Amino acid sequence: MLRIRIVSPPPAIPFEREISGDEALLGRSEECHVVVPDRAVSRKHARFFRQGSDWLVEDVGSRGGTRLNNQPLDGPTRFSAGDEVSLGQSTVTMAGSESAAKKRSSGAVSSIAPGQSLYRSADDLLRDSLSGAHSTEDVATLRRRAARLELLNEVHHALARSMALDELLEMILSKAFEALGPEEGVVVLRDSKGEYRRAAARRSPGSQGDAMVSRTLLEEVVEKRQAAIVCDVAADAKFGAAASMRMSGVRSLIAAPLFDDEGPLGMIALDSRAFVRPFTEDDLELLTSLAAVASLRIRNVALGQEAVERRRLEEELQLARSIQLGLLPRSLPTPAGWSILGTSFPSRFVSGDHYQVAERGDNELFIMVSDVSGKGMAAALLTASLEALSAGPIEEGMAVAALCKKVSRLLYQRTPPAKYATSFVAAVDLANGHLSYTNAGHNPALLVRSSGAIERLGSTGVPLGLLPEGNFSALHVDLGRGDLFVVYTDGIVEAVAPDDEEFGLERLEAVCREQRTAPLADVAIAIDQALEKFVRGVPYHDDRTLVVLRREAV
16 A cells, blocks of 8 residues: 655645555546646646556656656656655655655755756746745845845736836846846747747846857756756756857856746746856746746736737728728619629638729720739738729720720739739620620639520630730620629639538539529529538638629510
């Protein structure tokens, strides 16, 4: 039988449990044999089990790992009297045995000799710092502890006020310099992608170079959640082989991880170049405590700044959307004997589609539907440019092929080579139904005859802005009474189902043929319903614009 003692952070009370069987699972879940009241412990964290006359301990895939006497467990390991198992911020020892932590806490300030290094779990250091003063500590040690608590109290008070992330990091570095007197210091933060960036740095007057941060240091401190003292980088087994550290000129360093319940945030590191600085375990405990205090605010401050930036971007997008909507026709012409409808739905907040409908002269209806390359804000800016460039030629009554040639040349001169627009441009004689069109690399428009026959009006030129001087020709068709004319962008026909099949032109034609005599609003609704049924919840990856024109039967 094994009897263990579990010590977790306050307000939890230390307790003992007997393992009467051959194994016991420890963790935060109620399903475990021994429930550990510690938020840093995984739901199922570690397992103790009997093997012959011995007891062994192993990690069972916990989030933060399990350590035996400050060494990470990489498999089942023998557990004996005097051993200390660390999981989260809690410790497990054999009941009645003296823990390794108590063996270490004699109250003396232990300097690390040159050529030696110390790596300790940040959780263990924080737990030791919370345990308070010991009766064996001398007056000098008690004074150091009081000074450290005073410093931490100052930092807590300073953090109570609102401050930006840069200000917070500078303040933490300033306090670390005040207490530990390094030559250089740096705060490194880890972003959501797991990449590290130097967020703040500080140097003492006269110090040369910049605070060095190596991949080895990040692995040991941030990813293993360890505090570290390296009193001679060149002599350390881990860093001596790191070329970046040797070339930096750093002689000694001390570092502590920044972390919270969500995971690693980064680290704070201090170093010395001029000489081998004799950092102590007390220094390490202080820096780790400072890092813990900073961690309380770093994520919240960063999230607050992200929220402000997100609101600013949302406001800019809202403004861009309002401007873009203002470029669309506010109302459509209502010529006698004709019906017309236009809709546009962005796949994002702003769109790369644009359409224009205008009456020109006494008897002509002008239609232009465009789809610019790209998506998002860049595409929205290009649609605005396209609208501005085409407004003059449209108002002047320019013929469709000549209009495309002029707008294409102007667009080419004002945009990068990768930016262009496909367009379908048409002019309809309202008196006789004669339609002239130029298709500049756009999807074929559909002419749905009253009989149900469908004609595809394909490309007659390259996209606008693609070449310095594009060649565009115009073709002509006649709209009979009851005929339906449909212009659209590829967001409709390229909408995809869960199996990646596209909606396609044939399905669009089938809907238009079936709805050819329905009111135009019903035609648009039927197309939208067919799309929704087809995609079955798959998001639309491109903007969808539709312009429908009918020459009424009577």
